[in-house]
Amino acid sequence: xxxxxxxxxxxxxxxxxxxxxxTLALIGNAIxxxxxxxxxxxxxxxxxxxxGAEPTFKGYRGYPASICASPxxxxxHGIPGxxxxxxxxxxxxxxxxxxxxxxxxxxFTFPVGEIDPExxxxxxxxxxxLVAGVEQARSxxxxxxxxxxxxxxxxxxxxxxVRTLVGHGVGRAMHEDPQIPNxxxxxxxxxxxxxxxxxxxxMINAGSPDVFVHDDEWSIxxxxxxxxxxxxxxxxxxTKGPRILTTAPGVDLAAISGLSAG
Ligand code: MF3
Ligand code: CO
Numbered sequence: 001x002x003x004x005x006x007x008x009x010x011x012x013x014x015x016x017x018x019x020x021x022x023t024l025a026l027i028g029n030a031i032x033x034x035x036x037x038x039x040x041x042x043x044x045x046x047x048x049x050x051x052g053a054e055p056t057f058k059g060y061r062g063y064p065a066s067i068c069a070s071p072x073x074x075x076x077h078g079i080p081g082x083x084x085x086x087x088x089x090x091x092x093x094x095x096x097x098x099x100x101x102x103x104x105x106x107x108f109t110f111p112v113g114e115i116d117p118e119x120x121x122x123x124x125x126x127x128x129x130l131v132a133g134v135e136q137a138r139s140x141x142x143x144x145x146x147x148x149x150x151x152x153x154x155x156x157x158x159x160x161x162v163r164t165l166v167g168h169g170v171g172r173a174m175h176e177d178p179q180i181p182n183x184x185x186x187x188x189x190x191x192x193x194x195x196x197x198x199x200x201x202x203m204i205n206a207g208s209p210d211v212f213v214h215d216d217e218w219s220i221x222x223x224x225x226x227x228x229x230x231x232x233x234x235x236x237x238x239t240k241g242p243r244i245l246t247t248a249p250g251v252d253l254a255a256i257s258g259l260s261a262g
Contacts, residue, residue, distance in 0.1 A: 016245070031085060036085070037085075057095075070091070075228040094232065130150070132153040133202065137235050138237065139237055147186075160209040161202070162209055166182065199235075202229075204228065204230075205227070210223040
């Protein structure tokens with residue numbers, strides 16, 4: 001069952017989303033060679049709690065940290081630790097915040113210093129794929145219109161979609177219906193309607209789409225060792241079209257990270 005939110009509830013979710021964006025900005029500004037992912041996690045947790053909010057991920061099914069930090073060939077759910085960032089790395093950071101009973105969920109893949117042109121193209125493609133998916137989050141469309149748009153934007157430039165991981169509805173719970181695959185024929189699944197709030201999150205690989213779960217039972221990496229990117233927004237479907245909730249006034253993650261505008 002897809003839970004639709006009232007306008008008031010969407011305003012509350014926008015406050016959660018704003019905190020997600022501000023947390024990602026804080027992390028983006030702290031990223032540099034030599035910083036460990038555990039340090040980024042501590043920074044995020046302290047900031048989120050200072051705002052009267054909770055890091056949604058911490059304790060979720062036993063997850064031990066406040067953010068996910070997944071370097072290079074790691075796709076998602078990397079547990080922060082003593083991994084020290086190096087020039088040329090990419091780092092996917094996923095943040096969940098619960099404020100006033102509602103969850104905001106967002107992710108951004110940051111370059112560490114100068115990265116290879118092919119890595120940059122991967123990040124740019126994933127950002128474009130996310131925007132293409134968000135554009136389809138309109139009442140009257142069907143769910144897989146989002147999926148199809150993400151797939152087209154990813155495979156056109158020659159990258160692959162991770163098929164075993166999906167986006168999701170989000171609200172009072174981090175994971176609500178529906179599941180949102182990042183590939184598929186358009187025009188399938190439930191009809192979209194105003195009040196639905198969706199976490200749209202393409203996860204794309206430079207090589208094969210295949211992934212595996214590490215022994216820690218959380219971290220997921222590409223099987224062939226190729227780079228992977230992950231961008232995510234929480235989006236509300238409104239009568240005026242899609243509204244991105246994981247954004248904040250004055251916060252421009254692309255500018256912070258040195259990626260091209262957009
Ligand atoms: N944003 C992720 C998701 O959509 C994060 C969940 S990771 C966990 O599933 F640590 F919270 F489990
Ligand atoms: Co999510």
